[in-house]
Amino acid sequence: MRNLNWTAAEKKIAREAFDRAYAAESQAIRRELNSMLNQRRKTDAEVIWSMHEYLVERRREIDRKYDYRYSVLIMVFGQLCAQGWLDLDDLAGLDEDKLHGIRRILKA
Amino acid sequence: MRNLNWTAAEKKIAREAFDRAYAAESQAIRRELNSMLNQRRKTDAEVIWSMHEYLVERRREIDRKYDYRYSVLIMVFGQLCAQGWLDLDDLAGLDEDKLHGIRRILKA
Numbered sequence: 001m002r003n004l005n006w007t008a009a010e011k012k013i014a015r016e017a018f019d020r021a022y023a024a025e026s027q028a029i030r031r032e033l034n035s036m037l038n039q040r041r042k043t044d045a046e047v048i049w050s051m052h053e054y055l056v057e058r059r060r061e062i063d064r065k066y067d068y069r070y071s072v073l074i075m076v077f078g079q080l081c082a083q084g085w086l087d088l089d090d091l092a093g094l095d096e097d098k099l100h101g102i103r104r105i106l107k108a
Numbered sequence: 109m110r111n112l113n114w115t116a117a118e119k120k121i122a123r124e125a126f127d128r129a130y131a132a133e134s135q136a137i138r139r140e141l142n143s144m145l146n147q148r149r150k151t152d153a154e155v156i157w158s159m160h161e162y163l164v165e166r167r168r169e170i171d172r173k174y175d176y177r178y179s180v181l182i183m184v185f186g187q188l189c190a191q192g193w194l195d196l197d198d199l200a201g202l203d204e205d206k207l208h209g210i211r212r213i214l215k216a
Contacts, residue, residue, distance in 0.1 A: 026152035033156065034145055037138065044134035048141065052167050055160040 004098060006070050013093045014073060021085035022066055029058055074098055078105025112206060114178050121201045122181060129193035130174055137166055182206055186213025 006014065036051050067076055080086040081102060091102060114122065144159050175184055188194040189210060199210060 023152065026156055029156045030145065030152045033141075033159065037142055037145060044131065044138045048134055048137045048163065049167070051141065051159070052163040055156065055163060059157070059160050 004070070004074070006073075007095075010094050010098070013091065014077075015068075017077065017080075017086055017090040018066070018068055018073075020090060021080045022062075025062065025085050029055075074101040075105060078102045078108075081106045112178070112182070112209075114181075115203075118202050118206070121199065122185075123176075125185065125188075125194055125198040126174070126176055126181075128198060129188045130170075132193050133170065137163075182209040183213060186210045186216075189214045 032054070033051060036047060036054065039047055042050075065076065065079065067073075077086060077091060078101070081088060081091075082105065088099070088102070088106075091099065094102075140162070141159060144155060144162065147155055150158070173184065173187065175181075185194060185199060186209070189196060189199075190213065196207070196210070196214075199207065202210075
């Protein structure tokens with residue numbers, strides 16, 4: 001998987017899919033923050049420090065997950081599909097080798 | 109300042125003032141988070157990571173500032189008054205030595 005060639009057209013598809021997943025996950029985090037912020041039964045201190053903890057975890061996870069090196073991108077897309085941030089349809093146009101690799105990770 | 113004696117009555121006043129300042133500051137942070145979360149001109153990613161950065165800074169600052177050891181409490185109260193999280197009125201009932209120490213820091 002590491003030595004696949006990416007055509008210009010595939011790179012464009014990959015970049016758009018990657019950015020779309022990142023935007024979708026960012027939006028989900030913003031919604032979760034909104035929900036945490038509006039919890040009525042917690043003190044202000046409980047709310048803000050639970051948001052702090054949540055964001056520190058998300059930052060760590062997202063920094064690790066969104067790695068746009070072509071050498072790892074099949075793995076990244078497999079994980080993003082498995083987690084629901086992307087559909088295989090978002091990746092239509094990649095060659096069969098790459099899609100096969102992504103599906104294999106998705107089923108693992 | 110480090111070897112002041114704290115009577116039971118003073119400890120009660122100190123604890124209540126300390127907790128009040130902490131609650132006020134937590135509330136202000138929650139309001140700021142609400143304002144950040146509702147910024148319309150930023151992307152979701154910009155909003156959530158600016159909140160992350162803000163909370164990491166606040167956590168560091170608050171952990172350092174809210175130190176309830178009697179050996180440093182005069183300094184802590186001086187700082188909380190200087191920053192507007194407490195009034196000297198909140199500390200009424202502490203003896204004159206302590207109030208003098210707090211006012212001295214407040215004016216520094």
